[in-house]
Amino acid sequence: xxxxxxxxxxxxxxxxxxxxxxxxxxxxxxxxxxxxxxxxxxxxxxxxxxxxxxxxxxxxxxxxxxxxxxxxxxxxxxxxxxxxxxxxxxxxxxxxxxxxxxxxxxxxxxxxxxxxxxxxxxx
Amino acid sequence: xxxxxxxxxxxxxxxxxxxxxxxxxxxxxxxxxxxxxxxxxxxxxxxxxxxxxxxxxxxxxxxxxxxxxxxxxxxxxxxxxxxxxxxxxxxxxxxxxxxxxxxxxxxxxxxxxxxxxxxxxxxxxxxxxxxxxxxxxxxxxxxxxxxxxxxxxxxxxxxxxxxx
Numbered sequence: 001x002x003x004x005x006x007x008x009x010x011x012x013x014x015x016x017x018x019x020x021x022x023x024x025x026x027x028x029x030x031x032x033x034x035x036x037x038x039x040x041x042x043x044x045x046x047x048x049x050x051x052x053x054x055x056x057x058x059x060x061x062x063x064x065x066x067x068x069x070x071x072x073x074x075x076x077x078x079x080x081x082x083x084x085x086x087x088x089x090x091x092x093x094x095x096x097x098x099x100x101x102x103x104x105x106x107x108x109x110x111x112x113x114x115x116x117x118x119x120x121x122x123x
Numbered sequence: 124x125x126x127x128x129x130x131x132x133x134x135x136x137x138x139x140x141x142x143x144x145x146x147x148x149x150x151x152x153x154x155x156x157x158x159x160x161x162x163x164x165x166x167x168x169x170x171x172x173x174x175x176x177x178x179x180x181x182x183x184x185x186x187x188x189x190x191x192x193x194x195x196x197x198x199x200x201x202x203x204x205x206x207x208x209x210x211x212x213x214x215x216x217x218x219x220x221x222x223x224x225x226x227x228x229x230x231x232x233x234x235x236x237x238x239x240x241x242x243x244x245x246x247x248x249x250x251x252x253x254x255x256x257x258x259x260x261x262x263x264x265x266x267x268x269x270x271x272x273x274x275x276x277x278x279x280x281x282x283x284x285x286x287x
Contacts, residue, residue, distance in 0.1 A: 026207035035216050037245050038261045046200035072145045082239030089247035110222030112248040112257035118220040
């Protein structure tokens with residue numbers, strides 16, 4: 001295999017690995033449930049994207065034809081990640097999971113739970 | 124557009140065929156035939172389940188929107204990574220209610236998904252009257268600025284794409 005192809009695969013794998021690692025670190029470090037939602041939904045999209053593009057390059061270079069089904073995995077990830085995050089946030093609201101004390105506009109949580117429009121009270 | 128009875132959803136059929144070929148990672152004639160058969164039968168079975176959604180009126184703008192969102196996702200990842208690795212004490216999470224101008228299911232779903240995928244925000248809930256989108260932000264510095272960004276950067280193009 002060409003040196004440059006190998007190099008770009010390595011770089012992509014490293015970027016992907018770093019982002020997936022950061023997502024996991026975020027999951028462990030962030031203070032409450034709602035902030036924890038952010039780490040896996042975001043850090044994993046680029047992380048997985050990098051790994052999948054690397055796989056695409058490797059397969060195409062090794063087998064000599066274009067390997068595209070990794071694109072499909074990326075697409076499915078991009079469709080499902082926000083839906084999972086949304087369902088988790090919704091469930092947390094209904095379980096009245098407590099948010100971090102310094103969270104701003106906490107009164108919105110009650111309104112969001114009832115799917116009502118927000119009332120204009122301050123904190 | 125007149126709807127053919129044996130081909131109720133032409134775009135979906137094409138998409139199904141492409142997905143089938145991508146899944147199998149081949150364009151061999153056997154899979155082409157099998158994919159075509161599936162692409163014809165599945166829409167026939169699913170057509171009665173369809174709910175009417177607003178149509179994409181400006182496909183080119185939709186393409187540009189997709190590219191913009193992809194770039195934003197990369198930027199969002201880097202921003203969130205920095206926040207996650209930084210000190211937790213300085214984090215200022217918060218909830219925001221974003222007033223919506225679009226009300227149809229598909230555009231609102233797309234907007235909510237975009238919000239979830241982009242910088243430091245996750246959409247938590249939509250009010251029943253489809254007027255408000257509740258968003259949780261990882262680091263909320265300026266509430267109004269965040270609302271303005273979501274409205275001008277994502278909602279305005281979606282409104283144009285679906286012309287609603």
